[in-house]
Amino acid sequence: MSDPYPARSSLAVPEREDKRGFLQKLAEFIHPGPDSRDELLETLSDAEENHIIGAESHAMLEGVIRMADMSAGDVMVAATRMDLLNIADAFDELLHVVIETAHSRFPVYEGEKENIIGILMAKDLLKLQRAPELNIRALLRPAVFVPETKGLNDLLRDFRGNRNHLAIVVDEFGRIAGLITIEDVLEQIVGEIEDEFDIAEDEGDIFGLADRTYRVSGDTSIDRVNEAFGVKLAGSDPEDTFDTIGGLIAHEMGHVPKRGEHHAMAGLNFLVLHAKGGAVRWFKVSPVADGDNSG
Numbered sequence: 001m002s003d004p005y006p007a008r009s010s011l012a013v014p015e016r017e018d019k020r021g022f023l024q025k026l027a028e029f030i031h032p033g034p035d036s037r038d039e040l041l042e043t044l045s046d047a048e049e050n051h052i053i054g055a056e057s058h059a060m061l062e063g064v065i066r067m068a069d070m071s072a073g074d075v076m077v078a079a080t081r082m083d084l085l086n087i088a089d090a091f092d093e094l095l096h097v098v099i100e101t102a103h104s105r106f107p108v109y110e111g112e113k114e115n116i117i118g119i120l121m122a123k124d125l126l127k128l129q130r131a132p133e134l135n136i137r138a139l140l141r142p143a144v145f146v147p148e149t150k151g152l153n154d155l156l157r158d159f160r161g162n163r164n165h166l167a168i169v170v171d172e173f174g175r176i177a178g179l180i181t182i183e184d185v186l187e188q189i190v191g192e193i194e195d196e197f198d199i200a201e202d203e204g205d206i207f208g209l210a211d212r213t214y215r216v217s218g219d220t221s222i223d224r225v226n227e228a229f230g231v232k233l234a235g236s237d238p239e240d241t242f243d244t245i246g247g248l249i250a251h252e253m254g255h256v257p258k259r260g261e262h263h264a265m266a267g268l269n270f271l272v273l274h275a276k277g278g279a280v281r282w283f284k285v286s287p288v289a290d291g292d293n294s295g
Contacts, residue, residue, distance in 0.1 A: 040065060063189040072155055073148030075188060076169045076178035081259055084109050085120055087136060091128050094136075098122050100273060100284070101259075105166045107179060108140055114176050116143050116168055145170050148177050156185045206285075215273065218246025218280035229285070231266040245270070246280040256280075264288045 041062060048058040083101045085094055087110045098106070104123070107116045118140030128134055144167040146155060159165055165182040206228050207215045216225065222233050225245050233248060242248040249270050250256055253263050257280050262271040267288050274282040 060189050067152045067185075067188045070152045070188065071148060072146055072150040072152065072167070072169045072180050073177065075152070075184045076148075076180040077184070078178045079113075079176045082107065082176075082179055083259075084113055084116075086110075087117065091125075091132070094125060095129075098125060102274065105181075107143060107166075107168060108136075116176065119143050119164075119166060143168055146180070148172070152185050152188060155180070156182070159185065213284055213286040216245060216270075216283045216285045218244060218249075218283060220245050222248055229266075229268060231268060233266050245283065249280065249283070 044053070044058050044061055047053045048055060053061070083097065083103060083106060085097060085106045085108045087108050089097075104121065106120045106122065108118050108120050109115050110117050118137075119142070120136070120140055124139040127139060128136060141164070144158075144162070144164050146158075146167045146169055148169055148171055150169075155167065159167075159182040167180050168176060169178045169180055171177040205217055205220060206224070214228075221243060222245055225231070226233055233245070242251060249263050249265070252265065253261070256278055257263070257272045257275060259272050259275050262269055264270070269286050269288045271284040271286070272280050272282075273284050274280070
């Protein structure tokens with residue numbers, strides 16, 4: 001009589017390939033789900049430790065969660081640090097600001113800086129060079145104004161929907177508080193976004209400009225700056241040692257320099273062109289003018 005319950009074959013059953021997607025695996029891992037945001041953040045840390053998600057995915061997901069509680073006022077560039085264009089300025093003056101600051105979009109004001117009348121794309125300024133008869137007003141794009149309290153989630157949705165990647169932030173009284181770009185929002189998720197003026201920390205360099213000044217990366221070694229300009233830069237305290245020109249200038253100024261600030265050392269004037277992430281990315285270096293030794 002045959003066995004009604006035959007034993008299973010002793011042959012090994014090949015392990016099935018796990019075809020679950022990333023989101024499915026993550027959803028199954030956190031099921032039935034955390035009860036608070038803190039628990040969710042803790043769960044994501046556990047997911048990384050268990051190799052459910054990678055470190056970069058963990059960081060981005062955490063950024064998305066934290067961004068839900070952030071507003072435009074939290075990440076905007078303050079009004080005092082905004083680079084603006086004056087509609088009344090001549091073409092050469094406008095072009096100078098565009099080259100010096102290296103932005104792609106600029107708020108344009110008329111009369112007083114609070115009166116922002118539009119946004120000018122840097123690339124559109126080239127049209128004036130080729131056709132001087134054009135009126136710059138015709139090149140302006142509408143300015144978008146948002147309150148300081150505007151949530152970053154909503155703002156990102158707006159940026160994607162209207163394809164306008166810069167907004168002017170206003171306070172509760174309707175005054176200009178600052179500006180915010182889509183890059184500022186995305187950096188809350190993916191971390192700092194390198195732009196065409198950002199360089200690797202070990203690739204500091206010096207570039208000559210048309211006006212016989214120089215663009216110097218904040219990450220350039222002090223030895224390289226000394227060699228290039230024939231100077232001997234050193235801190236006010238001989239016991240202090242610094243590797244980069246950005247570190248030395250920040251120490252001498254006593255704070256992280258902001259765009260537009262300058263400091264004179266060893267006969268050179270270091271003007272901050274671009275600061276990001278708590279550090280100076282680019283200086284404009286020129287000889288100190290007669291009688292100008294201020295920081």
